Amino acid sequence: MGPLVPDIISGEFNFMIALIVGIGFGFALEQAGFASTKKLVGLFYGYDFTVLRVFFTAGITAMVGVVVLNHLNLLDVSIIYINPTFLWSALVGGAIMGLGFIIGGFCPGTSACAAATGRVDGWAFLLGGTIGIFAFAEGFPLWKDLYLAENWGPVLMFEQFGLSREVFGVIMILVAAASFVMTQLIENKVNGKETRWFKPVIIKNTILVATPVLLVIMVMTTPNRTEVMNTRIDEKIAAGECNPQMMDADKLAYELMNQYYKYNVIDVRSPQEFEAFHIPTAINIPLDDMHESRNLSIVIQNIKINVFYGADINQSQRACMVSKYFGKSDNFALKLTANEFNQQYFQLSQVNFEGSKSEVDLFKFRQEAGEKLKEIGESVANLDKPVEKKETRVKGGCS
């Protein structure tokens, strides 16, 4: 379902959302004390680790949220914006920003908060920031090579370490929790405060850390919706309940020749196989992608009867089950596989004309059907294609 932009929320309204989100962002930053430069810099001298606490808690909260929403099929993580990795510019840029942080005492977001609350140094930092960006733009040819070097694309952290998203999430939570404890100790030491371990506080904090860990573990152990669907269908097949209505190839050919518009012929093989040969008027939805929402809207059409075919009968029967699982009742599985259909109608071997009349008639029908189907296929090729819905990665980041 998510992200809601651009399919559900679009265009101009997106800017309203930006404004509202910004208000929440600014409010949170100011409430945390991020408009105060001394509070920010405290992180680097050990007297105030608020920044680390807020930052890590925010990152972990959002991260766990993304993991959970992804698991519930509410958020499509394959299209959300991932900052691309350009190794050298990330490291050098980060180092320059770090220097700016310690000298200026702000980062861009917090300087805006400081400016909004009347701090003159915040305004000075904002002014500096625009000068810095201007300098970067003016001298761009000089650092263009560095800027574009080592483009790794949108790499993800857990992929780099060969872990799953969930395992990496748990590691991050534990690292964050450990850093909270450590920095509290350091902070107390720097400020000359004694560290005391109260039992109720320890218990409360342990629960707070355990909650996100448990959430992620639940995500790891419970199957997602696709897995649930597949196990249910597997169970039914194992129990012998997979007996969809079968459609005879000659019947399909006849129906297509006379009223192709009533049928939704769906090829559940891979796009490559579909490209090589497919029954005229058929559309291609690979079996593994059928449960995706963009495909379901094509599969579930009230006025049409679905006819599935694939590389083997199991494939087409399973496709019927998936379609039925999502509430479509008129499903047929073609008795023939794609290749058999191809041979029967388009690569006919000569028949013995001396043979029985019915054999000859059948041969003639199939030959004629093959030609007619080709014609129909060509003429509706451009009419009947479902509108392709492109799901592109969202643009974002600070560019």
Added chain:
Amino acid sequence: MSEAPKKYMNPYLAGFFLGFVLLATIYITGRGLGASGAFKSVVIQAVNTVAPEHAASADYYADYNASNPEGPMKSWLVFEMLGVLIGAFLSAVAANRVSLKLEKGPGVRNRTRIIAAIIGGILFGFGSQLGRGCTSGSALSGMAVMSFGGIITMLAIFGMAYMTAYFFRGLWIKKQ
């Protein structure tokens, strides 16, 4: 304005709230938060207005203008940053924290603080362009979606700040 400023929110609670805002942003728009991008829009708009010929000839502006035909100010981040200004102001009003002042380390002169803030801003602005995002857009949002680039940028920012903190301690803490 006789009331004393209220205490800041518990950092973990504030972090949770911030994380929730970030999550909502990702869910609704498919992208994270940001800050420096809005500054960039301002800079490019200024250059477009003041020196249109230059904006057309220099690669950086020309590329940006080509990929943003509606103009640099009509960008998601500009509206988001307007919101940040409003949100921060509202929060500070609610907590009695609005005041015209200059915050600095003990014994630091006003002029020094202002110059340091400007220099810091220049470095941060420059670095954010090179690193494709600042602490918000790259580090925080990158962490939420577990982007490798975002997390190494974050490590570089904080690593460098820690490494050089000793040399700039005069700006922030009392010399021992």
